[in-house]
Amino acid sequence: MGFQNKANALHPQIIIFVVDDSGSMQGQKSKTATEAAQDSVITLQSHNLQSHRFRFLLSIAKFGDGVTPLEIAKKPGDVNLQNLVFDGSSGQTNIAASLQWAKQAVEESLQVCRALPDYDEAQSPNPLVVLITDGENTGGDVGAPAQALRSVSFTGGQVDVVVCGVGLEPKDLATAQKIASDPALAANIRSDEIAKFFAAVTITVIKEGNAAGVIDQLAQMR
C-alpha cells in the first residue's frame, strides 16, 4: 500500500504545492510563504542527495485569477529557488483553476515516474497535493475539479489532497474540506503558522509520505 511507504529512488513521491498568490496574500503572508516554500525545497533537495535518481518529484504553482506554473515534475535539485516567489500580485482566488492545474501536474509527474524502467508505483507513497489559500474561492465550483484531482488513477493508492487555509472564514473552511481528500486533511492556520505548515509537510514526506502525518506534525508544532 503506497500510503505508508517512504519515498526512495525506486518509489518516489509526487509532491504538488499550489499556493494562493491573490491580493489578500500581499505583505507578510506572501513573504513568509516565499521563505517557507524555499526552505522546504532546500530540505527536500538535501534529502534527495546521494539518490541515483530522485526521491521526490516536485511541482509548484501560484494562483490568483489564473495559475502560474513555477515548476512542473522537477527533481528537487532542478528546482530554481528564484522562481519560488509569492507577492500577492496574482489577482483574485480562482481555486477551481488551481485544482485543474494540480491534476495536470499529477498526471505529468506520473508520466515521468512511469517512464522509469524500474518504477514501482504500488510501493510508492501516494501523490501529495498541498493547496494553501487564505480566501474565498472566486472561481467556479470546486467540486468537480477537486473530484477529478482525487480521482487520478494511482496504483495501490490515491492522490492525497491537503488544504491549508490561512485564517479562513467558516464557510471557506467548508470549501477547503470539500476539496481535501478527507475533511481531516483541511487545516485552518493562523498567518504566523505558514512556515510551520510548510515544515510539517516537509518533515512528513521525508519521514513517511503519509498525508495525515502533515496534520499530526502541525499539531505537534503548535
Next chain:
Amino acid sequence: MATEIWRERLQLDEHLDSPDTLMLFSVLLETARKLEVRLARRFEVKPAPLLHWLHLRHCHPTADDLRQCAVSGQLPERLQGIMVQGSVDPVNGVFVATLRVALQHAPAFGITDPVAIGRVLAFVSQTEWTEEADIRAHNYGLADRYAASAQKILQRKSLSPSIAPATPAPVSPAPQPPRALRPRPEQPYADRIDERGDFLRAGSLQAWFASSRGPAYTRKPDNQDAAYATQSSGSLVFAIADGVSTSTGARYGAAATAFYFTECLADCLKSSAERSPDVLLKAARMAHTVLDSLLETLLAQWTEHDFSEVYADMGRDSAARILENTRAPKRDWPPALASTLIGGYLAPAGASASGHVLRIGDGVVEKLDPFDRCDSVLGMDSTVTEVSTYFGPGPIAAGNLSAAQVVSITLDPGEWLLVSSDGLTRGHSNSVSDQLSARLGRDFLRQLPPTNGAALSPLERAAAAADQAHASGTALDLFGDNLSLVLVTNAGGAA
C-alpha cells in the same frame, strides 16, 4: 647572484632576497599546496636532496634540464634518488607540476636562472617538510605578504595560474589556524590518491589505504568516503571520513576532513612529544578550525568561482544557503561538508607500536593477531544507518567534538589494524575482517603486496562479491555503501 647567496643561507630573508624571488616563492608555495590537496600527496622532493642536486655536486641544471623535466615528467638521471620513498610517479606528481608552473611564471618576475628557480622550489619543499614550526611560519608569513603583489604582476602579464583560481586570503581568519594548513577551497577532488589506493611505510609499520564507490547494485552516484594517511616524525597517521548522505558537499567535505585531520595530527605530532589522547582532540579542534576557515572562504568566493564539487545536485543557490546556515545555523537543514571521522596514529616503539584512535560518528576499528583472531577496538551497530554525530565546519560540529571517542591501541609484530567506514559492516553481523576473510579468502591481508594499487584490491573484490551476492539473492545489502579501508601491519621492527 642567486647561486652565491645560496651558499651562505638556507633561509629566505626579506632583506636579502629580492621581492621578485619572494613573489615567485609565494606563487609556487600556493601552487604546491593546492596540488598536494588535489593529488592527496606531499611535495615529493625534500629540500636537502634538491639542494644537493642544485649546488653541492655542482650539477647545476640548465634551463633545458628543467624544461625537459617539466615536459616529460622524467627526472634527469643525476636527479635519481631525490624523490621521497613511495613517490614513484613523478610525472603526475606535485614536484613536476609545480616545476611547470615555476617555468611558466618565473619570467614574469624577471627570474630566468634555472638555479634560482630551483632554489625557490627548494624553499617550497623546505616549507612543506620542515619539522621546525618557526621556519614554516616564517615562510608562510613571507608567502602571505607577497601573495597580492604576485597576483597583480601575473594578472598584468596575463599569466594567470594554470591549475586553479587564485585564492584570496580568507575573509575573516578563524582562530588558531595551523599555518601550514591554510584551507584551499578549489581542490576538485576529482582525482584522489585514495581512490587509486596508496601504500606507505613508517618505520616497521606498513599501511595501505583506499576508498571506493562500493558495490554497483547500490547505485551510489559517487564516493562520499575518503581515506588518507601520511607519516610524521616516524609515526603513521591515518583517517577515514564518510560524508553524511544528506549533507551538501559531502564528498568534498569528507575529502577535506580526512586530509586536514591527518595533516593537523601530523603537525601536532611534529611539534610536540605529547602522545596522549589529547593530541587527537587537539588535532580534531585544529581540523575543525581549518574547515571553518574553508567554509568562510567558500562563501566569500561563491559568486566568483563555480564550486560544482560542493553544490553538486543541490543547485548553487540552495547550496549557498546551506553553507551559510552551517556557519550560522538558523534553520533545521542538514549541515554542509559533514562527515564522520575515524582517525589516529601509531608510533613505533621498539618492536611494538602504540597510538590512539579517535572516532566521531560511526566506522569500525579492529585488531587482528598473527592468527587472524579479531579484537573489536571500536565497533558499531551495522543496522543503524543514521549517524548520531558528525564532524565538519560550523558551531554545531564544534559541539560534536565533545562526543569524540578516543581509544588506545598497540600493534605488536605480526598484528594488523583494520580501520573501516561503515560500508563494510553493512549486510552482515560479523566483524569486518571475518566477513572479508570469508569473501576474499583467509589470507587476503597477507597477500597484499607493498604497492600503491594493491590497497584498492580488497575493496574492489569486496564490492564484486557483494554484487554477486546481491544478484544471487543470498545477501541483498552486503557492503551496501561506499567503502574505505586503512590497513596497517607491524612488520616486526624491520624498517
